[in-house]
Amino acid sequence: EQSSARLQLSAIERTQASVVGRAKLVAQLKAAREVAKEKDALSSSRLEEMKVLMQELRKAKEGHADALSVARKMRGEARGAESLLAKKDALLASQADQMEGALRRNMLLSETNDQLQAAARRNEVVTQLLLRELGQADALAHS
Numbered sequence: 001e002q003s004s005a006r007l008q009l010s011a012i013e014r015t016q017a018s019v020v021g022r023a024k025l026v027a028q029l030k031a032a033r034e035v036a037k038e039k040d041a042l043s044s045s046r047l048e049e050m051k052v053l054m055q056e057l058r059k060a061k062e063g064h065a066d067a068l069s070v071a072r073k074m075r076g077e078a079r080g081a082e083s084l085l086a087k088k089d090a091l092l093a094s095q096a097d098q099m100e101g102a103l104r105r106n107m108l109l110s111e112t113n114d115q116l117q118a119a120a121r122r123n124e125v126v127t128q129l130l131l132r133e134l135g136q137a138d139a140l141a142h143s
Contacts, residue, residue, distance in 0.1 A: 001081050008074040015071040022060045029053050 032050055 001085060005078045005081050008078045011074055012071045015067040018060075018064055018067050022057075022064045025053070025057050025060050029057055 029050075032053060
């Protein structure tokens, strides 16, 4: 997704270069008009050049509008991707916190279980000792 975002940013930069190219074409067209006004007469070849420049300008405007639309769409998609990544990062962090909490609880339960097993073993030993003593007391009482 980061690679996609980089590609989208690259496309946006190309679009910006197109805008600069359009501005250059507009400046050329203005310069050509000024020259025409100063000379007050246009030759047919000059008029043809102006027509070509106008066509190029129209194409550049159309291309610019298309590129701008694509750039806006891509910018929106990039923002959406960034937002999605941020949400996923937050979710992963939350899940990591939950897993860490569960691990701590498991460790505490394991420790408690170990303590209970040790206590049960001690109780078993004490029970055996008490049973022996009870047996001995019972034997003394019957003798």
